[in-house]
Amino acid sequence: MHEKIFENYQPNDRSSLIPLLQDVQNIYGYLPENALRDISDFVGVPLSRVYGVATFYNQFRLTPLGKNIIRVCRGTACHVKNSANILYALENELKIKAGETTRDKQFTLEVVNCIGACSIAPVILVNEDYHGRITVKDIPKILKKYQTIKKTDKAEVTE
Amino acid sequence: MKNFDQLCCEKCWHTPQTPCEHFIQCCTEGPLCHNDEKCRIEISSLRKRLRYEEHDKPIIIIGMGTCGLASGAGKVKETILEELKKLNIDAIVESTGCIGYCAVEPIVDVKLPGEDRVSYCEIVPKLVPKFLQTVLVEKKIFKEKLLGTHGKSNQDAKNINEIPFFEFQRKIVLSNCGIINPDSIDTYLAYGGFKAFDKVIRLMKPEEVIKEISISGLRGRGGGGFPTGKKWELAFKQKAEQKYLICNADEGDPGAFMDRSLLESDPFRVIEGMMIAAYAIGASQAYIYCRAEYPLAIEKLQNAINLCERYGILGDNILNKGFSLHIKIKKGAGAFVCGEETALIASIEGKRGMPRPRPPYPVESGLWGKPTVINNVETFANVPPIILMGGQEFAKIGTEKSKGTKVFALSGNVKNTGLVEVPMGITLGDVVFKIGGGIPDGKKFKAVQIGGPSGGCIPEHLIDTPVDYESLKEIGAMMGSGGFVVMDEDTCMVDVAKYFLTFIQQESCGKCVPCREGTKRMLEIIERIPQRYASGKDKNEQLLRFKGMIYLQRLADVIKDTSLCGLGQSAPNPVLSGLKYFREEYEEHLYDRKCSAGVCKELLTFSIDNEKCTGCGLCLRKCSVEAIVGEKGQAHYILDEKCVKCGMCVETCRFDAINVN
Numbered sequence: 001m002h003e004k005i006f007e008n009y010q011p012n013d014r015s016s017l018i019p020l021l022q023d024v025q026n027i028y029g030y031l032p033e034n035a036l037r038d039i040s041d042f043v044g045v046p047l048s049r050v051y052g053v054a055t056f057y058n059q060f061r062l063t064p065l066g067k068n069i070i071r072v073c074r075g076t077a078c079h080v081k082n083s084a085n086i087l088y089a090l091e092n093e094l095k096i097k098a099g100e101t102t103r104d105k106q107f108t109l110e111v112v113n114c115i116g117a118c119s120i121a122p123v124i125l126v127n128e129d130y131h132g133r134i135t136v137k138d139i140p141k142i143l144k145k146y147q148t149i150k151k152t153d154k155a156e157v158t159e
Numbered sequence: 160m161k162n163f164d165q166l167c168c169e170k171c172w173h174t175p176q177t178p179c180e181h182f183i184q185c186c187t188e189g190p191l192c193h194n195d196e197k198c199r200i201e202i203s204s205l206r207k208r209l210r211y212e213e214h215d216k217p218i219i220i221i222g223m224g225t226c227g228l229a230s231g232a233g234k235v236k237e238t239i240l241e242e243l244k245k246l247n248i249d250a251i252v253e254s255t256g257c258i259g260y261c262a263v264e265p266i267v268d269v270k271l272p273g274e275d276r277v278s279y280c281e282i283v284p285k286l287v288p289k290f291l292q293t294v295l296v297e298k299k300i301f302k303e304k305l306l307g308t309h310g311k312s313n314q315d316a317k318n319i320n321e322i323p324f325f326e327f328q329r330k331i332v333l334s335n336c337g338i339i340n341p342d343s344i345d346t347y348l349a350y351g352g353f354k355a356f357d358k359v360i361r362l363m364k365p366e367e368v369i370k371e372i373s374i375s376g377l378r379g380r381g382g383g384g385f386p387t388g389k390k391w392e393l394a395f396k397q398k399a400e401q402k403y404l405i406c407n408a409d410e411g412d413p414g415a416f417m418d419r420s421l422l423e424s425d426p427f428r429v430i431e432g433m434m435i436a437a438y439a440i441g442a443s444q445a446y447i448y449c450r451a452e453y454p455l456a457i458e459k460l461q462n463a464i465n466l467c468e469r470y471g472i473l474g475d476n477i478l479n480k481g482f483s484l485h486i487k488i489k490k491g492a493g494a495f496v497c498g499e500e501t502a503l504i505a506s507i508e509g510k511r512g513m514p515r516p517r518p519p520y521p522v523e524s525g526l527w528g529k530p531t532v533i534n535n536v537e538t539f540a541n542v543p544p545i546i547l548m549g550g551q552e553f554a555k556i557g558t559e560k561s562k563g564t565k566v567f568a569l570s571g572n573v574k575n576t577g578l579v580e581v582p583m584g585i586t587l588g589d590v591v592f593k594i595g596g597g598i599p600d601g602k603k604f605k606a607v608q609i610g611g612p613s614g615g616c617i618p619e620h621l622i623d624t625p626v627d628y629e630s631l632k633e634i635g636a637m638m639g640s641g642g643f644v645v646m647d648e649d650t651c652m653v654d655v656a657k658y659f660l661t662f663i664q665q666e667s668c669g670k671c672v673p674c675r676e677g678t679k680r681m682l683e684i685i686e687r688i689p690q691r692y693a694s695g696k697d698k699n700e701q702l703l704r705f706k707g708m709i710y711l712q713r714l715a716d717v718i719k720d721t722s723l724c725g726l727g728q729s730a731p732n733p734v735l736s737g738l739k740y741f742r743e744e745y746e747e748h749l750y751d752r753k754c755s756a757g758v759c760k761e762l763l764t765f766s767i768d769n770e771k772c773t774g775c776g777l778c779l780r781k782c783s784v785e786a787i788v789g790e791k792g793q794a795h796y797i798l799d800e801k802c803v804k805c806g807m808c809v810e811t812c813r814f815d816a817i818n819v820n
Contacts, residue, residue: 017509018492022451043509056511056668058493059451076414076608076644077570079658088805092783113495113662115452116416117229118568118644119261119576130229136810 002027002035012044017053021060029065058113066101066108068146070094071125075114083122087111089136090124093143106147162345163205164470167198175471178479182471183357186348209349211270217250217295220268220276222337224257224423225416225455226577230264231283238284239267242291250295256424258337259578260324266306266337269294275310278319324575327593329556329582331564332540336424336578341459344466347427353472355543356434360480368439369395372542374550376562381407381498381535382613382639383725384561384628390532393522394440397530404442405526405533406433407503408449408456411495412611413662415642417566418536420578422449422456425540426463430486432539434473435546437484440532444485448503451490460488495612495666498640499724500525500533502668513668514724535640537566557583561627571608571644574599581626588622591645602647606741610639612659612666613729615736616652635736637729651758652741653748657685659733667726674727677718681734684711688748689759704749712738757819760804764820769794771816778808778817 005023009016020043024035031054040047054060072087091097094107101108117123120132124142131142163186166173170193173179181191187206189199207213211220219239223232236252243250258266263280267290270276281304282290293301300315307319319325340346347353359368373388394402406429410418422429433445449457464486467473475483489507496502497512504526506512525531541563545553554562561583567590570576574596581590587607591597598604606616615636617624624630628638646655660682669675684707715731722728738745747753754762767778767787772794779787779795786802789795797808797817809817 014509015507018506019490022490022492045509053509053511056494060492074413076611076642076658077576079413079655080571080644080646080650085806085810089807089810092781092807112452113411113493113666114413114415116410116419116450117225118414118416118570118642119226119578120229120264121570121576123229130225132229136807 002038006038006042009042011042014043014045017043017045017050018057021050021054025060030061030063064101064105066105068106068127069108069110071110071112071115072098073113073115073117073121073123073125074111075116075118075121077118077121078114078123081121085136086122086124086134086139089139093139107143161205162343163348167201168193168195170195171198173471175468175474178471178476180361180478180480182478183348183353187351187354187357205345206349209343209346211276214251214270215272217248217272218253218270219250220253220255220270220340222257222264222266222268223254224337224420225453226257226261226420227264227266228455230261232265234284235265235267235282235287238287239291242287246291246296248291248295253340254342255339256336256341257420257578259328259333259420259580260306260575261577262575263306268309271295271298275308277308277316278306279304280306323596324577324579324594327585327589328580329564330580331544331556332421332428332537332566333425333578333580334544335428336420339425341424341426342462344427344463344470344472347425351547352427353431355546356431356438356472357478359435359438359546360478360482365395365439365441368435368546371550372439372545375545375553376550376557376560377538377541377545377553378561378628379535380537380541380565380640382610382637384638387534387538390522390534391436391439393520394442394530394532397523399530401444401527401529402440402442403526403529403531404433404437404440404445405500405503405507405531406445406447406536406539407498407500407533408447408453408536409491409498409503410450410453410536410640411491411498411666412613412640412642414568414570414608414611414644415640416568417578417641419450419453419456420568421536421540421566422453423459426456426459427467428540428543429460429536430463430467430473432542433486434477434484435542436532436534436539438482440530442532443483444487446487446489446507446526448489448491448497448507451492457488457490464488494668495662496668496724496726499726502724503533504531511668513670514726516723537641558625558627560629565626565638565641567641567643569595569643569645572598572602572647572650573645583627584625586623586625587617590626590643591622595645598645598647602649604645605648605650606646606652608644608646608655608733609642610637610732611642612663613637613725613732614639614642615732616646616655616740617736618740621740635732635739637732649756649758651754651756652737652744653685653688653754654756654758656734656737657682660685660730663726663730667730671721671723671727673718673721674723674730677714677722678727678730681711681714681718681731684708684714685734688745689754689761691761701750708745708749760806763804763806764799765797765802765804765806765808766818766820767795767797768816768818771814773814773816775813777811777813781807781811783807 002024020039040050098111123132173182189202267282268278308316312318369391377387378384408418494512497506499514502512502514521531564580564582566580608616664678664682667674774792786798
């Protein structure tokens with residue numbers, strides 16, 4: 001699946017390593033081992049170096065993601081507005097810790113440094129949707145919204 | 160004529176392949192190569208249309224920056240389109256960036272033919288039918304949510320720049336933000352865009368450009384404050400066949416969003432600034448290193464670059480002047496340290512983003528070993544206005560050593576959050592109270608955190624400090640990139656120090672020992688302050704904590720002196736400024752075992768007010784450690800030995816029955 005990406009890049013060009021990793025992660029949601037090997041061959045950089053780069057940056061992950069990704073902003077403004085509690089409540093609600101995925105693969109909980117929406121702190125980002133100025137009380141409602149989407153999706157499929 | 164890349168008549172010619180040096184002038188003034196009244200009128204009417212000055216249909220402009228979208232601007236746009244269909248009104252719906260007043264998003268502007276543009280705030284989807292009915296059908300001002308008019312003040316509406324949030328601002332960099340459509344190069348041209356570049360490439364030599372920037376006194380807006388003119392001059396003097404220009408848009412600083420907003424709302428301004436810089440230093444390849452967390456900013460930038468290439472404003476032989484420039488976007492991958500220039504270069508080269516010792520500075524040996532100039536987004540955005548108004552004029556704004564304006568991302572516990580641009584020299588207090596509107600809910604002001612993890616917390620008695628590089632440094636803070644987080648009495652300074660240290664410790668790249676190990680040790684000491692030790696050894700506990708505090712100061716000094724890059728050198732700042740200005744608070748934590756802000760959970764005790772508790776059982780269900788017991792319908796109790804002080808019960812209780820001491 002990821003072989004097509006290589007068409008857009010020049011081989012043996014070190015500077016394309018990070019963009020390649022980003023593109024592969026866009027396809028799979030994470031970086032599978034075989035893709036890392038292919039990238040290493042293509043860029044002409046030892047696999048150990050590729051691994052080094054992939055583990056250095058926060059963006060890259062080596063394990064698969066859940067269906068919905070919840071990103072909790074922990075920037076300064078959010079911190080001042082008590083985002084620690086939001087994170088704690090989410091961890092409680094989903095029964096996972098930050099960085100983990102629920103067992104039913106529905107939600108992945110992540111912490112990000114700042115999503116740059118400080119004016120509406122505290123913010124969480126579910127997939128592509130921003131939820132600003134939230135309180136602990138809003139969390140079950142927000143989660144439910146994404147869970148129900150999943151159920152209707154299934155219903156449509158069975159029909 | 161619909162846009163500027165169409166030609167007015169056959170006599171005109173301009174394409175990226177066969178460029179005409181008068182292209183930008185033609186767009187802003189009318190045809191120069193032939194004297195044709197018809198063409199002149201056509202171009203001028205296009206310009207007026209793009210500036211929303213001449214139109215027959217009503218125009219609705221929605222603020223669609225990230226803050227607008229997060230407040231529901233997407234839904235608002237949908238509802239407006241639906242409602243317009245229902246009302247059977249033919250109107251143009253356009254989008255713009257962020258005007259800066261993020262607290263009252265979504266902001267919607269309405270421009271009726273022949274009338275002034277009027278801004279409205281907090282237009283939620285529910286309000287849309289009533290809003291459109293009032294504004295478009297009855298043609299009245301929708302007073303409930305009025306922000307201001309863009310024309311002259313009248314009895315119905317004040318001019319937008321006279322309302323308190325905007326009154327004390329001076330908009331140079333942000334002048335187009337929230338006004339123009341960031342997706343349209345035509346609008347930017349119609350608002351006088353690329354005029355500065357046009358002036359530079361036709362009339363000025365690189366040396367003259369650099370001289371103008373030097374006269375203006377512009378200093379790097381990324382935080383360091385290095386004189387921009389000097390940096391360019393150093394790069395200009397280097398002899399190399401290839402030089403690079405990099406725009407640093409890796410805004411990792413938590414609590415700052417100036418670059419994001421600027422890139423989303425006025426990407427062409429930044430590109431124009433880069434073009435002028437590239438011309439001045441002689442670079443033909445430029446990179447914009449932008450955080451991957453800003454998808455909208457990257458999208459707008461890419462679109463802007465594509466449009467510039469299509470119009471022949473970027474590419475080879477620009478405007479037939481022999482100057483070529485290509486701009487590429489490099490997406491960051493989430494590493495705070497990549498904001499440091501040598502780490503950023505390493506990251507572009509495809510390596511781990513680790514800084515290296517300087518010298519050699521990037522202006523001598525940067526990207527791929529070639530001379531490289533790295534400037535911040537805001538620095539580049541300052542360049543076109545400087546060229547147009549002249550360095551001397553620009554230098555009149557601000558203080559003796561810090562010229563111009565600074566954009567701050569005002570956030571935290573303040574009424575009017577948003578993006579503000581103030582002249583240098585304004586006091587911090589003016590920003591918090593006059594522009595920010597003070598602290599909400601009648602709380603007391605405590606501190607302002609400026610400069611992010613590299614800066615410090617400034618207490619109330621220093622609130623009259625002017626905003627400039629030197630004054631801020633003197634009191635232990637730093638200009639930084641422009642994060643401006645206001646804190647009220649409910650913020651604990653020990654907790655804030657802990658927060659920043661956690662951040663720095665996670666983001667330390669691990670190359671040099673003082674930063675990697677030192678910040679970890681510092682964090683451990685700070686974390687111990689509120690923690691309970693194993694019970695029973697109370698005397699020792701006090702002593703250990705006290706010793707820790709002495710080490711903290713020493714460690715901080717060592718890290719400051721010996722770290723490799725700016726991240727490490729400034730890492731202890733939040734702790735040092737905390738110790739300096741909020742010593743009582745640290746001592747209160749240490750000796751009295753109290754956190755008066757009620758933040759350090761380990762120092763709190765929770766109890767339930769018997770009289771207020773209705774026994775609904777909500778907190779009992781929410782408690783993750785089963786520390787709450789009680790029968791349904793009767794008052795509940797908290798078991799102190801089981802309680803982990805998470806505070807979840809306080810947040811969930813609907814009757815305010817849980818007391819925190």
